[in-house]
Amino acid sequence: MIHSLTLSDVLAEHARSRPQVTAVVDGEVRLSYPELDARVTRLARALKGRGVTAGERVLWLGQNSHAVLELLLACSRLGAIFCPANWRQSTDELRFVVEDLAPAVVVWERSEAAAPLATEAWVEDYAALVEEASAAEFPTPATPDPAMPGSPGPDDTVPVLALYTAAFDGRPNAALLSSAALLAHSTSLLVVRQMEPGFTFLNNGPLFHVGTMMFCLATLQIGGTNVFTPSFDADEVCRLVDAEKVTQAFLFGQMIDAVVAANAERKYDLSSLRFVSHSTEWDEMTTPNDSPWCRSKMGGYGQTEVGGMLTFLGLAPGAAGFAGRPSPLVQVRILAADGNEVPSGEVGEICARGKTLFSGYFARPELNAQKSLYGWHHTGDLGRREPDGTITFIGPKLRMIKSGNENVYPAEVERVLKSHPAVADAAVIGVPDERWHQAVKAVVALKAEASAEDLVEHVRTRLASYKKPRHVEIVESIPKKGFTPDYDALDAAHGGGNYPGA
């Protein structure tokens, strides 16, 4: 108990240590840490009255809002699990999540996104819940109430946040993260991002993704200010950065260009943003930041299951591998399918252990056993150690080809093919082979002239010989499923088969 530190504990400390600091800004709402703490206590009591006890789930249907942070903290106070649903999903997809997670309470916000489900009898209106929580006279409990600050609360190793991840096995899965993992991850961001007291984060990215949530929580941990806006809107981002003196926002690539365009007339002062360099105009509007995180163009590798970022380019100045080096609170191993570590320079699965790791998926015992084989979390992604010890992320390990007893990962061969100047796109499949069980086949779309021999030679000089394609087929375009090749369609069209385990 003496070593436990939950998200709720962090809030209880800030209520004492930072009585004058603004914790939350959201439209008209502006709360100091003591005010946020008091609201969370009331909300926890109201949720408890609806049967939300330790281990029960609370689902949020709505866009970004301070309600997301308040519900998460109230669940932490109760030992319950909070899940912000992806509001971009279809109603059918949302319905799957509701059935899968079986939440004790679903809280919705009056918005278009969540409207289709709000007709269900079990959905609670957040505004009504908060109103009731504020108004109700709660009796003082005779025994210590775990929802009360100061009394011994839940342990920090129990899950507190559930985030649904990509449907890599055909359905989305809810990754469970404990307070211990979330706070360890936040601390690693504080280190690499060199976040200081006074940090103000604009939550303009979706909070159902770990990318925004991880900064929201790091800002909470350092006692900074979280500003919420429903979703990305370039004008509103400019207005809020100016008004709230925002230090960082969830902005990348085209979003930055949109902000630059929205502020073309320099109507807003964005100089409080201490940001990575992007373009001349952007660099003029903002203040360049020299933390390792910004110096390294924010490179790294991560996924929800490791709490966010597993490796940081900022920890590896001049790195050979673009994913950089592991966070100070984890270990990484590049493992073969048999659990043995592959030598430096060879491709294997990126596996991890450490303080930031998730606690498995909700209600997926078999998948959890698979993912934690040999005591290491298997990310499902391929990587390689470079001679300088840094890590290169190769691509998702979607399927494996077995040729002459050797493992060939399509993603690795595709990466090399795509580095050929004449190749527009490429996919690699395994076709049945009498002698080798499977042979590597490349399906390639060209943007300039190149012979099959050219392409095979390009791979042969860059990878182990058994990885080079034995067959090459030129096509107009590669069929896709989201961002990845549609391997089932490719197998059907180009004779794929004999995959190991199939």
Next chain:
Amino acid sequence: MIHSLTLSDVLAEHARSRPQVTAVVDGEVRLSYPELDARVTRLARALKGRGVTAGERVLWLGQNSHAVLELLLACSRLGAIFCPANWRQSTDELRFVVEDLAPAVVVWERSEAAAPLATEAWVEDYAALVEEASAAEFPTPATPDPAMPGSPGPDDTVPVLALYTAAFDGRPNAALLSSAALLAHSTSLLVVRQMEPGFTFLNNGPLFHVGTMMFCLATLQIGGTNVFTPSFDADEVCRLVDAEKVTQAFLFGQMIDAVVAANAERKYDLSSLRFVSHSTEWDEMTTPNDSPWCRSKMGGYGQTEVGGMLTFLGLAPGAAGFAGRPSPLVQVRILAADGNEVPSGEVGEICARGKTLFSGYFARPELNAQKSLYGWHHTGDLGRREPDGTITFIGPKLRMIKSGNENVYPAEVERVLKSHPAVADAAVIGVPDERWHQAVKAVVALKAEASAEDLVEHVRTRLASYKKPRHVEIVESIPKKGFTPDYDALDAAHGGGNYPGA
């Protein structure tokens, strides 16, 4: 297991992630991370051969050396506990430590400091141990060897380091720190000190104190370089800073003046030191650092039992309380003797919970129960929350006076008395009182003229009235035990008694 991260795990990761980084420099010895990892593995095997298994203790008798870090890491690999003894102690004091800790192995270094004990039969020579560890052919074990890297090692919650602390209850006690606590504390230093890859720390302070050890471990965690020197020597510090491009050393006050004097002729380039401002000459020789840690003149509050620092002034720019705010990984409460939190502005005991806390004292079950009353670690120190939420450290809570049902802590009243311009030194005791049970009595040494009424009035205007002395006695000097007043002698000489609990 998947969430565990021991000191040994950190080393195993660095051996992969930082194959070209120098981990250790000590005289002629210069080891990369893979070399350090290999030495630690051999050392762990040699220690195991001498009966050092999980939970057993290994004691080091010697000055600073890379051996300290190697033995600590080898113990981490075995689940054993490492203790670097205070080599400034008398032989009798060292003998108490040996009997108290009952180590399986005592390792000594051929030095004057450790010589008196080295005649004992059970003392191992470090050089001989390392030689044997390097030469021996260890059979490959049939079952996974927990001393082997890669195999599941001990959990990170078991103690790995024992540091003896002040004899506040009449004998020194060994505070036990786990890998989890040490690495959480290191991470808080990485945050506040903004340590980056490439950090090089000169271990010139004693490694048997948490003050130097905590920087040694933070340097290990970020994958930097630890330079060892037996003890503080100003010339040697200059030489090593220049030769190894040291980023930080364990230097304060007079030590800095000595380094400035040693480098008066600017023989050495000390510009790699990114340090806090101290004097014009020092600031010219070194590079000013603007991390929160340095900006705040390194203020804060800590003790071995919390892993090092509990609060940092660097986390509280413009703070009212000089101890600043808690590290991001702990909670602090100012508690009354009954376990209730005292209101802001009132003095109570500084109590703590969180990731950096120790695991109790070795073999002190009763003391451990006392120190962790109500689920909070009781530091034995008095503090106060200021209106801005920051913390002021008042002084050690050595004893308490009970007057009219109110608690009066001598340290608090003494602090105020000593702020009077005429007071050279002061001590406060409780004397029996018919009406109030005890009355506050001040024993004061003066450096200028002042009346008893002046002194009482000085306290009355600064503290609650019941804390002001009802009796004042002027003396030549205050008897001391170490740095604190000798209260037993004061009670005997000035009529003290009726203490609560006595």
